[in-house]
Amino acid sequence: MTAPIWNTSAPGKVILLGEHAVVYGQPAVSMAIGLRMRVHVEPSTMSSLNGVQLTSHNYSYVSACLAKMGSAPMSVMTSSDFPSGSGLGSSAAVTVALIAALAGRYGPWKEAEVAQQAFEVECEVQGRASPIDTSTCTHGRAILVRPEPGEDLLWQMSLDSRRWCVHHLDAPDMTLVIGFTGRSAPTGPMVAKVKRYVDRSSFARDMVEEIGQVTLEGVRSMAEGDLEALGRSMSMNHKLLAILGVSSPELDRLVKACLPHSYGAKLTGGGGGGSMVALTDRPDQVVEVIRSKGGQPFVASTNVPGVKEE
Numbered sequence: 468m469t470a471p472i473w474n475t476s477a478p479g480k481v482i483l484l485g486e487h488a489v490v491y492g493q494p495a496v497s498m499a500i501g502l503r504m505r506v507h508v509e510p511s512t513m514s515s516l517n518g519v520q521l522t523s524h525n526y527s528y529v530s531a532c533l534a535k536m537g538s539a540p541m542s543v544m545t546s547s548d549f550p551s552g553s554g555l556g557s558s559a560a561v562t563v564a565l566i567a568a569l570a571g572r573y574g575p576w577k578e579a580e581v582a583q584q585a586f587e588v589e590c591e592v593q594g595r596a597s598p599i600d601t602s603t604c605t606h607g608r609a610i611l612v613r614p615e616p617g618e619d620l621l622w623q624m625s626l627d628s629r630r631w632c633v634h635h636l637d638a639p640d641m642t643l644v645i646g647f648t649g650r651s652a653p654t655g656p657m658v659a660k661v662k663r664y665v666d667r668s669s670f671a672r673d674m675v676e677e678i679g680q681v682t683l684e685g686v687r688s689m690a691e692g693d694l695e696a697l698g699r700s701m702s703m704n705h706k707l708l709a710i711l712g713v714s715s716p717e718l719d720r721l722v723k724a725c726l727p728h729s730y731g732a733k734l735t736g737g738g739g740g741g742s743m744v745a746l747t748d749r750p751d752q753v754v755e756v757i758r759s760k761g762g763q764p765f766v767a768s769t770n771v772p773g774v775k776e777e
């Protein structure tokens with residue numbers, strides 16, 4: 468008898484508006500991109516990732532997924548279209564795809580359950596987190612996260628006194644070009660850094676609220692299909708994130724270089740390295756500029772499906 472095998476995939480993501488502030492309950496917008504993480508799972512005598520045995524010191528997301536799903540030892544193999552630590556959601560994508568693969572042992576799974584379990588894993592491993600990354604990788608397409616439920620609500624999640632309502636968002640057609648700085652930056656320490664600042668400074672708390680306002684303006688511009696105004700909100704969001712201390716010289720350099728060819732540009736994800744994203748109607752020029760500044764460009768297709776069986 469051949470061993471059962473489960474194959475799934477989940478997309479990477481770019482946060483268009485509102486990262487970090489979303490951890491404090493502010494609104495945020497995120498889009499899935501056409502770069503995917505594929506996961507292959509099969510029973511084994513010991514748990515491993517890409518042939519390396521899991522221990523208490525490595526691959527914490529994979530170990531946490533196996534523990535959460537009460538799994539017997541599994542061999543997990545992954546292959547990804549995008550680099551890990553690039554701010555494009557590799558940890559969330561692997562978590563979501565693996566949870567779905569393990570849930571698939573018992574039959575069809577529901578998106579909302581996968582999103583909830585993946586969020587719990589991310590909180591456990593990363594420390595403080597919002598459900599934006601795991602929800603985007605689960606649902607695909609685009610999502611709007613905000614504190615109150617509204618039209619197109621997908622699911623709600625809460626932690627301590629915070630609540631996030633995750634909505635499907637119809638996004639207009641747009642071209643996004645991502646620039647990876649080449650410097651991996653784990654999200655957890657950046658989230659912890661912002662928390663220290665927010666805890667001790669009312670100025671930082673004001674910046675978080677301001678990001679929420681800029682995000683809401685951007686959401687209105689998206690609904691009107693006004694890409695110029697959306698781009699302005701993205702660029703303003705970058706400035707506010709830089710004030711919060713989560714940009715880096717490499718990110719600032721790439722954002723500045725892209726601006727003359729874009730509606731707007733900003734860092735995306737945790738920051739401190741990782742990637743930036745530009746909204747543009749001149750993708751070839753933006754790709755060229757990112758490359759000339761030492762970044763790794765990706766033209767991102769959007770409106771892509773979330774987690775699925777392969």
Ligand code: MEV
Nearest residue numbers: 486487596597599736737
């Ligand atoms: C990271 O992609 C997004 C952050 O807002 C963290 C989170 O929401 O969990 C920085």
